[in-house]
Amino acid sequence: MGPVRLVLFATSDADDGDFTAKLVDVAPDGRALNRCEGIVRARWQTDGEAPVWLEADTPRRFEIDLWATGCRFRAGHRIRLEVASANFPCFDRNTNTREQPEKAGPEHYSMARQTVLHDAEHPSQLVLRVLTR
Secondary structure: EEEEEEEEEEEEOOOOOEEEEEEEEEEOOOOOEEEEEEEEEEEHOOOOOOOOOOOOOOOEEEEEEEEEOOOOOOOOOEEEEEEEEOOOOOOOOOOOOOOHHHHOHHHHHOOOEEEOOOOOOOOOEEOOOOOOO
């Protein structure tokens, strides 16, 4: 119950990129229900005043706000975290270049290889509040 955020350490081979996260409730029969989600666009991760471009294959820390949720995970259910580079059409596309998405044509889009890091130096983590009875 409360705010949910993902502290994510990642690299990319592109100038820009998106990182999205979803908190999902998975029932024993496999049904999945999204509980909350969020996105960060790498170029605006710092102060939002001017774009800061990614450095190829250089680890960077991101914080993704998944907003807040209040839900009960029943016995047998699992909590799943989905991390991806896109969540279209929920969020607009990223060209993975320095081109502004709203001005980009098909020729401006580029593939990007994103890597999520999780080790002692790069402790990616889901931060949420857990209440127990």
